[in-house]
Amino acid sequence: MASRGIIGLFLLSALPLLCLELRRGIPDLVYLKEEEENNEKRQKLVRKKQQEAQSEKASRYIENVLKPHQEMKLRKLEERFYQITGETWKLSNGHKLGDKGRGKTAYENGGHFSLRKRTFTSQRNLPKPLSKISPSAEQPTQKEVLGLPEEPPETAEEIVTVALRCPSGSVLRRRFLKSCSSRVLLDWMMKIGYHTSRYSLSTSFPRRPLEVKGGWSLQDTGITMDTVLIVEEKEQSN
Incomplete structure (x- = not known):
């Protein structure tokens, strides 16, 4: 305690x-x-x-x-x-209107005139527009194309098949008698739209212009068998 x-x-x-x-x-x-x-x-x-x-x-x-x-x-x-x-x-x-030449840049003093001068010069040097195609070079009317002879049947004798290779890439074929005038080829070319004043015919092999004369037949021109002809554009002289 x-x-x-x-x-x-x-x-x-x-x-x-x-x-x-x-x-x-x-x-x-x-x-x-x-x-x-x-x-x-x-x-x-x-x-x-x-x-x-x-x-x-x-x-x-x-x-x-x-x-x-x-x-x-x-x-x-x-x-x-x-x-x-x-x-x-x-x-x-640019410059404000009414400056009267104060503080103008070189472009403002003469650039506009130079631009107009260059524009005029460029317009003067532009090539002249192509003259209107002469009537001889125009595509023929239907009246200018002579009628083609009727196509002989496949079973006929002394016939030949001619193929035209066009510039468009299409190929047209037709049968003719070997005794037909060689002018019939030109008439056929004109009928499908290629005038003789601008286009000509050439053999495929060997590559040479096809000689066509009024008194010659297809056989006289050397077309005695199935042949491929090429439609070529003529060189246009200036």
Whole structure:
């Protein structure tokens, strides 16, 4: 019992000291919390200033470096386009009306006249339009084409098959008697739309012009078997 009383007295005597220590520790805790809050605010402020500095730096880079580079690249593309199209006069600066020659560029003083001069010269050097085709070179009318003889049957004797290879790529075939006049070939060519004034006939092999005369038959011209003839355009003389 005595020991318990002594312990109780010790606790009672130590209680004021414990309360004093607790009172001292509470301000320290409050101070630490305020210090932590202040540090956090300072860090947020520092981060905000860094972000603002980065944004300002990026804006200066875009304005001073990137934008001028893009404008220069666009200007070069525009100059190249006008040089290709022959409209380089669009690259020059104009002048206000009523300036009376003040501050005019070299293009404004003489470019317009030079442009007119070049236009006139180019028009003067243009080739003259082709003259109207003479009546002899025009396609024949139906009246100019002579009638062709009737095509003999396949079973007839002394016949030959002639094929015409046209410039369009088509191939036409027809049977003739070997005794027919050689002029019938020219009549046939004219009937299908190739006038003798602009086109001629040639043998395929060997390649040579076909000789056609009024008194000659197909046999006289050398056409004694099935033959392929080529319709060729004549060289037009100036």
